[in-house]
Amino acid sequence: MADTMQVTPGAAGTLPVAPVKGYWHSVWGRLRRDPVAMVAGLVLLAIVLMAIFAPWLAPASPYSTSMLTRLQPIGTPGFPLGTDELGRDVLSRLIHGARLSLLIGVMPVVNAFFIGSMIGIVAGFVGGRTNTAIMRVIDVFYAFPAVLLAVALAGALGSGLVNSLFSLTVVFIPPIARVAESVTTKVRSVDYIEAARASGAGSLTIIHRHVLGNVLGPVFVYATSLISVSMILASGLSFLGLGARPPTPEWGLMLNTMRDAIYVNPWVTVLPGLMIFTVSICFNMLSDGLRSAMDVK
C-alpha cells in the first residue's frame, strides 16, 4: 500500500465514529419533523386505539334500542351525540363501528399490496412478452371504474363482509400492480442490478436483496393513499347493503340507515360521514408525509 493510504486507518481511532443509522431510522427522523403527517398519524392512532378498546370506551351498548328516545339531537343528557332512528346511542355505535370500518378499509389494501406487488415485480423484472401478457390482463380490470367493479363483484358474489372484502381486494390489485411494475422496470435497468448480476447472483437473490427494498417503499406509500379510497368504497358497499348488515355498527351502514332522518336530525346523521372523512384524509396526509420522508435523494 502507498504511504498516503495508511493514514486513514490510523486516524480512525481518533476521529469520532459517526452514529450508525439505518434507513428506516432516518425516514422516521424526517417524518417526525413533518407536523401535518404527525398530527394525521396521532389522530389515526387515537381512532385505532378507540376501535381496540371500544367495549370499555363506549358509554352504552351499540345494539340496545329504545322507541322512547328515537332521533335525539346532539347534547341530549345520556346521549352526548344523540340517537339514531331506533334510539341507539350514536356515540357508542361510532366507537364500535370504527372496528369494522377500519378493517374493511385497511384489509383489502393490505391484501392487494401483497398480491399486486408480487404480480407487478414479477412482470417488471421478467420483462418482454411475459410483462405484456400480465399487464394487459391487469389493464382489463383497470379499465372498469373502481366503484362499478366493486359493486358488480360484491353484487355477483352476494352481500356479506367476506365478499365485500374480496371484491375490494380485486379492485385494488390492478393499480398497485401497475405502480409496482413501473417502479420495478425502472429499478431493473439501474447499474446496481447489473453489478449484482456481475457478482454472479441469480434472479431470486437479486429480487430479494436489491429489487424488493427499492420497489416496496414507493408502492407502500401509494397503497397507504388507497386506504382512504377503500374506506369510502367499503362504506359505499355497506350503504348499498352489500357489505356489513344491520344491526352491525359500521360507519357506511349507519350513514345509510340514518339518511331518512336527515331532515329531522341533520347533525347526528352527518357524524358517520365525518368519521369516514377524518380517517380518509388522515391516511392521505400520512402517506404524503411518508412519500417525502422516504425520498432519500
Added chain:
Amino acid sequence: MMNTANHLTDDPAVRLDPTRDRGGKAQPLLSVRGLRKHFILKRDGWGKPASRVHAVDGVDFDVHKGETLGIVGESGCGKSTTARLLMHLLAPDAGEVIFDGDPVGGLGGLSLREMRRQMQMVFQNSYSSLNPRMSVEESIAFGPQVHGLGRRESRQRARRLLDQVGLSPALFANRYPHELSGGQRQRVNIARALALEPRLLILDEAVSALDKSVEAQVLNLLVDLKREYGLTYLFISHDLNVVRYISDRVMVMYLGKVAEMGDTEALYRAPAHPYTRALMSAMPSMDPNRRTERAPLVGDPPNPIDLPPGCRFCPRCPLVVDECHRREPDLMALGDGAHSAACLRAAEVSGLDDASLATSQEESP
C-alpha cells in the same frame, strides 16, 4: 477446474496462489475472438430484423496476464458494449471469450458464475451502481455471500477491503451511498469488485465522472491495488491522457471494430490509423505554441445502422483513397507485430508528422 474450495478463504497466500494461474505467463488471461453484438431496432412483419445497430462487429483481442489494456474511442464506438459482453451482462451474438485457456459458457467451459468470480467490473456511474438501500459494507459483502461465504466472514472481508481502498471501515462501513462523495463511492465500487478476488478487473469509464484531483487519487489507488493483488486491468476510457498514464497497451475502437492496437508508447508516438491520429490531435496541448487550430475530425461518425461499404472511417478520413471504399481492411501487423492497425495506408500514416497530415487533409476533398 481450479480449486474452488479454498478460493474464497481469506488466507493472503491464496490471493497470490500460483495455482490460480493455469496456462502460465505466456497464455493470455483473456482472449476474445470475433465478438459481435448487433442491436435489433426494428423487425419487419415477419419478425425478421429490419434494421440493426452494429454495436460490436467482430472484435478480436488478447489481454495478457498482469497488463493493463486500455480501450479508447469516441462515444458509441462499442467500448462499453464490449465490457458488458465480456461480463455476459449482454448475450453476444457471436464470438468466443476464452479465460485463461477455458472457453466461457457452453459445454465443458467455464461457467458464467465461475467466470464472474474471476472477472469483475467497475461501472462509470458511481452512484447508480450502488444500491441506495444497502450500507457500504452490505454492498461489498454481497458478492462473497452469493458465492457461499458466511455472513460474518463476508463482512470482515468488506471491512478489510474498505481499508484497502483507503476508506476507514469504522467511519464508512455503515454509511449509505448518498452520504458519500463521488470519489468515495467509486472506491466502494472498486472494493465491491475486488471482494470476489478476481484476476481481471474491467474498469468501464471508472474514473471519467470524477473531478481531476479525485481521478488522480483513484488512478493511483488502482495502480497500487494492481501491484498488491497481481491484477490485470481492462481500462475503458475516452480520456487519452488517463489511458496513456495507466495502460501498457492500447486498443482504439471505431464503430464497433478495432482500428488500432499496440504498445502505449509506440501507439502514442506513431499512430498508424488516421482515426487514432485524429484522436491524438484532439488532445488539448499543454504547450501554448502548439495550439490545435483546425478541427482534427469533422462530421459525426456514420450511422451505425447503415454502414458505408469498405472502411468505416472513409467518410471522415483525410487520407482516403478509392481502394478504401471497396475493401474493408483487416487488422494488419506493422513492423515488429506488437503494433497493428486496420488501415490500408497504415505504413504511410505512422510515418507522417502532423504537418504532412494537415497538407493531405487540404488536398483531399
